[in-house]
Amino acid sequence: MSINRHFPVLIVVAPLLASYLAPMLWRWQRRLVKPIVLSAAALSFSMSLSTALQVLRSGPVSYHVGSWEPPWGIELYVDYLSAYMAVVVTAVGLLILIYATEYAEKLVDEKNRGLFFTLALLLIAGLTGMVVTGDVFNLFVFLEIASLASYALVPIAGKKGSKGRFEASFRYLYMGAIASTFILIGIGLAYMATGTLNMADMARLLPEARQEYPRLIVASLGFFIVGFSIKCALFPLHLWLPDAYAHAPMPVNALSSGLTIKVMAYAMIRLFYSVFGIGFVSGTGLLSALQVIAGTAIIVGSLLAITQNDVIRILAYSSVSQIGYIILGATLVTKDGLAGSLLHILHHSVMKGAMLLAVGAVIYKTGKRDIRDYRGLGKRMPYTMGAFSIAALSMVGIPPLTGFVSKWILLLGTVEAKSYAFTFVILASSLLNAVYYFRLINYIHFKGETAGEVDEAPPAMLIPIIILGLGAIFLGVLAGLPLTIIWKAVASAGL
Amino acid sequence: MILLDMLTIAAMAVGLFFLTVGVVGLLRFPDVYTRMHATTKCDTLGAASVLIGLGLYSGDLFTVAKMLLIIVFIFVANPTAAHAIAKAAYLSGEKPYEGTLEDAYGGDLR
Amino acid sequence: MLPETFFVATGIVLGMLTFLCLYRAVIGPSAPDRVVAVNVIGTITLVILVLFAFIYGRTLYIDVAIVYAMINFLSTLTISRYLEKGRVTG
Amino acid sequence: MIWILDLLLLLFLVVCAIEVMRTRDLLSAVIIFSSYSLVMAIVWQQLNAPDIAITEAAVGAGITTMLFVAAISKTSRWEE
Amino acid sequence: MVAMVRRRLPEERARSMVSLAALFLFWILLSSALDPAHIAVGLAAAALVSRFSSDLLIRRDERIPSPKALLPYLSYLGHLAVEIVKANIHVARLVLDPRLPIAPSIVKFKTGLKGEVAKASLGNSITLTPGTLTIDIKGDTFYVHALTREAAEEVRAWHMEKRLKEVEDAA
Amino acid sequence: MIHEALSQYNYIVSSTLFLIGLYTMITRRNLLKKIIGLNIMDTSVFLFFISMGSVEGGRAPIVIPGAEDVVYVNPLPQALILTAIVVAVSVTAFALALTIRLYEDYGTLDADRIRELRERGT
Amino acid sequence: MRRKMIGLTLLLLVGYVLAGLVMEMPPVGSPDAPAYTRTIPRYLSRSVEDTGAMNIVASIILDYRAYDTLGEATVLFTAALAILAVTGGDEE
């Protein structure tokens, strides 16, 4: 009868409750908004951590909303994979929100500030809801909450934002809406063939349904893949991403790069491994197509990143490339591949978070985002730029850092799958990463001086950056920590 | 019962006839104002008469009451909507067709 | 039995009438013409909805028709207000 | 016999959709789209989904049309 | 000032009672049931709506319709029904005539009606009756689109206005 | 007979509407037209779901008190679609708000023209 | 022109897929389709005693799957906030 039992639902409901309260508070008790939002995020984080520990101790947790048994009611299902993702989402989300309290003071318009926090919290709640759910349609509903919140967060940066932000948001919405429709059709086809919406039930019924409705199920899978590929900005469908990045406030970029597209990739992994069954998926040929696309994404994303001078665009294209790693790992159908992919999710959330927040700190102080304006910032903002550099090195894959571990496991995965072409792709892309990240580091630390007075960012911004930067080292040295849960997740994925 | 059924069918046939006339008028008349004449009058009576026929058929007091509600609603809403469209059409520059004999409104507007 | 068959026949005739209205709505020529045509479509659909209530023998469906009567009026007013003043309010 | 009506209504939907796509006047597109919603509601009723029918009537034909007209009134009525 | 408020108060209350009663009647017709729960919820809903918008149903500057107006009103409705049927036959004859013998015109005339509701009713009645369609009302002037010459002649001296006048006087 | 041959007509119409919506969304340059296309696409998916839930000779899923052996149609797709309609309306409303802001900034609703103006601007 | 080409290509592609699917779907209105036979009977037979609502759709959206409806209400809430953020209409 302890409250622990309700954590799977409360992880989602706590931030939702806070976000319902926020508009009223913003109207009458303005100074309470930030504490409420932050404490809801912190509560959500601690509950998901506790759930994760419980899952590690005693296996997956199932929660029946409304006390209805699974095929009829909605089931929340927290296994190793979703516990891991929930912790990543809530932890990184909390850090970004802490950072945003200071950032928003200066760079988000006064009248939009309350809305900004509410929408950010709704985004995190939507993503958490997607992660913990065990019901396909529920996944869609929370997907829509998260998507709508992230469309709205792009243009929110007030008068100081640039002119193209509405267009960026519209393009994001345009592609996102098509993707949502595709996902809805996928759900419809799967429901038509199996007659259930519950993921576990669906997984149980699919082999039998495959005999009768082979095309429906393949088509359903195809619609899901296209939909989620758009949502997670996989290469040919990434067109919304760079613009959205260029115009959104930096904490939003950190949220969408660090969390949104990761959770979309998670949804794809979830559908492959625990709904459709990876054996079936790899038999359809869609998987090898996805592999090739992911490989292309890795290379093209890196190449595009090299040609840019705008720091934000470099990071955006780098995200396009990194999502390729994640999808590639998930589609290799080997133990190491999946583990590498999952570790890469954590690694990239933390690293990209650190880098984007550090860039945000620079914008906060100087308003500059061209790579050539970063000359000598390393001396003026040593901690911020230190964290940035560590994260960049980790992205390249320098040994003790976490990027090395995830890339190494991914490499092992490609070798295990005997896809040596992809081994080569990963190595080549690491070189390309090195090119543009070393270029950045070079500008920051070794090229002359910045004009004007620039100093370190305020503590509320600095602390999350430093935590994320140190995360690169800790998660690299202590990679066993996340890997314990990842290996269990991989083992339960049926590989 | 047969009588009531006959009444129902008669009322509905009348309604159907007027609805058809309204639509034919909508297609045949030369400009928006004259079309509106056809649709407003014939639609209102046509719909009302079909609904009355159905009400007779149901024989349930509350159903009849609901039918009457709809009829009253149509009788208020349809002419109002027609008037709103007519005024909007005139003010948005829709010219009455050239056979129009007299245009007092246009003169007073200027 | 006779009335039910007649209801269905009425429904089919009404369905054809909507096509004629749609023809007017498509060829226009002006926006008010289209609004008039859509208004007629609204009335006809309302009648069809009530017919369905009787064909299926469920008077609950009449509620849907009431919503129709209201909403059709509202959207017509909104559009004509826009045509008249170039804005939707006031 | 009622399937004839079904087919008529569905055909109506397709014609409406094509016309919405074709027309250059956005206001006309919205007007025809509202009639599309009206007929869609009958289709829902016909498929025994009165809840959806009532929603489509209130939302599709009502609120959505009004929002579209409001948006047109704040922007421009013609394509290009 | 205080005296004025006091004098207006019963009026106000009567107004909201009338709208409450009308709305409650509407509720009963809709819900087709008369058990205590429906009556309680219906009264609550009617109170809510009439609190929100009782001044819409009967404006502050309008008198509450009195029962004496009922008889003239019914007579008006009866005549209206006859006129509507005539109107439809008239239009049907025009529409189905292959020559389409129409001669439209827009004419104006002045009315002696005062109240808003009366004017609006007259406007709607004109729209529903033979060959005429109200285009605009400006003050006391009605602008009417007539489908044929006869209709245009007729609308200027029309007996329905007299009946509405009776209703207004009785109220 | 004909009914049998065309028994899938709901699905066929739904697919057609989906294609029309998608085509409108892709080929029309006007933003409002794209949003209307999105709406058509959404309704086509709704039609697909509800058709999936219909049952020959079924009644609407509102329990008739006291009646035995009544076949009701599948209520679950209807419940799902109610949710999906709300989602579609929300997205439409937000897209319209964005469109209004874009028109204020650029004075046009043409997607290509907006891109041109933006690229010239920056 | 390019748009039109992309559009037509997609149209043909998706149309081909959908045409293939329509052939395989269980017929409209078939009472043996899995969508109707797997989980639905329980809703149809027990919803009245489970929830006390006569409208089965209402009992599903507001009781069996009430969590979805909470999400739906949240979507609407998000949309309202999003529009206020975009149009800047929160303050008067």
Place this chain on the structure above:
Amino acid sequence: MTEDIIVKTSARLMTPFIQMFGLYVIFHGHLTPGGGFQGGAIIGASMILLAVVYGLEEGEKRLGHDASTVLESSTLFYALIGLIGIAAGYSFLANRVAGIPVGTPGALFSGGAIFAINIVVGLKVASTGKTLFYALSREERP
């Protein structure tokens, strides 16, 4: 006030009845087609009608900014109704098992949480409909 006499009069006479009908749909959500969302949309449409005919101020006068902020957030009460289930020792959003009386099927007061949630959702949707239209059609923005 002399402008548009017909439209204004008809609109104001109809509005209370439309709202009443919306409430009817909300309250009978568990018995007849409809429910909180549909009824709320109808009430919202009636407020839009007032705004269309009389201008935006008329609606503001009737449903002020404070009130609509509160109603916007009435999803809060939805979640709180859900928490009853947890308080009773069952799950989030539990209805009958958590001891909420569901009444006799077919009566107006039945369905337990369904009835309450319908009302909450109805209020929320009504105010959201108004907010959306107002935000889109407001003349000048601050």
